[in-house]
Amino acid sequence: MKVIVLLCCAFAVAFGASNSLWNDTDLDTLKTTVLKDYDVHVRPNNYKTATDLWVGMSVLHMEIIEATSTLETHAWIRMNWTDIKMKWDPAKFNGISNLRLSADDVWQPDLTVYNSAEDKIVDHYAKTNKIAYNTGSVLWVPTSKFKTYCSLDLKMWPFDQQKCDIKLGSWTYDAYQLKLVLADSPIELEHYYKNLEWVVVESSAKHNSRKYDCCPEPYEDITFSFTLKRRAPMYKAIAVIPTVAIVFMVLIAFWLPPDAGEKLILNGFACVLVCILLIYFTQLLPVMSAASPLIVSFYSQTLYLLAASLIISAFVINISRKKTQTALPSFIKTVFLDNFIETIFSCKVKSTGKAESTVEDGNAGSDNATQDWIRFAVIIDRIAFVVYVIIFICMGFFHLV
Structure with a gap:
């Protein structure tokens, strides 16, 4: 009996040693340390401290669909916030100052398109990785596809211009918990693929705060407005x-x-x-x-x-x-x-x-x-x-x- 116990102990030690050798990298150690007992469903700030969320958009492609009165947008949404649970000392981890994490590893804001024309109004973003920095800053730039309602004025068709909005805001966090902030460059068209029919002639972003009938707390949103002109040849x-x-x-x-x-x-x-x-x-x-x-x-x-x-x-x-x-x-x-x-x-x-x-x-x-x-x-x-x-x-x- 003692022999069997000794063999089991030896096997456990050997397996533990081999497992430690296989995963014993600075990145694995850092990830294990910062994500220990981490709850992705809890906002990473004290209850009375709001989380600042910087929001920007890089537009890739836009198209208006007249039959459904909708605007279809392909874009990269830039989100940046501070997660106090993700801070670490780079000196303790061989100078590592940033870490790539999967989309479900850490908390993320429930930024939703309010005027979405899709059945699923939550899953707007691809499950791309997030970048966490030792200062607690988290950067997430998911690829996104939005289909939003747009009130079309076709009076001057085919020489018309249409103004459409994309309204982003938190679905459950009020302004006291999640504070939206416009990024330094809220709208970027550097990577825009030209549409053969529509040309973006004007774009703007506006921060709004309002109270709804359901709740006494104010809710914030960022409205991205685009004016598109039709090519008519x-x-x-x-x-x-x-x-x-x-x-x-x-x-x-x-x-x-x-x-x-x-x-x-x-x-x-x-x-x-x-x-x-x-x-x-x-x-x-x-x-x-x-x-x-x-x-x-x-x-x-x-x-x-x-x-x-x-x-x-x-x-x-x-x-x-x-x-x-x-x-x-x-x-x-x-x-x-x-x-x-x-x-x-x-x-x-x-x-x-x-x-x-x-x-x-x-x-x-x-x-x-x-x-x-x-x-x-x-x-x-x-x-x-x-x-x-x-x-x-x-x-x-x-x-x-």
Whole structure:
């Protein structure tokens, strides 16, 4: 029995010696010493002493998603605080002044994105290592991905600018326990990867303190604000340039001969083009936007004008093609024909050889009535052209300028 006990003791001593030799490094000794009886769930300060937390952000990439009215941000969040439990004397540990620790080894602030649009509102940060210094200072720079709500104003789309915020604050610690402080450079864009659609034109950070209905203590937060401007070359080619073609198609239809059926074809094709663009906008832009983009309103109103243009064209074609014995009403002839209106629009219709032959056959009255109706149709086209030009200029001024 004594022999067995001696063998067990010898094995334990040998195992302990080998284990000590395997892990006996200055870093292991330091880590074991500073983390002995360390509780990661307890704030590393006395209850009545607030922990100062310096916060900064290095932005890597930003993108606005119109369909969900959110801002997606990739960034490095810089957090620095003092942990009095992590202090040590470098002279006792072979001059080691800093130590790399895993994310779960020491206490970390519960800094949360208040306006998060994700289901998980706590796990914003990657489990990267922390750097602890002998002075008690702890530095943590985790990679982060934020998806935050952003109230979009698409009125000037596609030449719009959007202002979005990222609001960071403690979820459970009030201002008396965790005090937020802006870093010397709260926002850095040095490592920013340029977005092909959005450009950051302005950024700022602001420290806020407020009281909520739930609690009498104040809670602090840091709000990072970004103004992003949209790059519009592609959208200009897709959405803006076709407006010029559609406007010219509508106006040209009024200059075609009054009996030309191409009027209806031209206006009908313009209607189809406008409908296709409106469907495209529906797929591209959020339907529940606070303000409808001006260019969408422009196309919608243009569709109404095209419908009116189709009615005018059908009426003009009908009266110019109809061979009638009925003379043009005298009041219409007085108002529109044989006066300055016809002179301004140069709507004199020359008699054709066919008309001359009909005169010789004694049908001059019928031919004159037909010519009057054609002159009246031309005047309607010209007046509609002027009215539409004025309307399009006003629409362009209010919607596109």
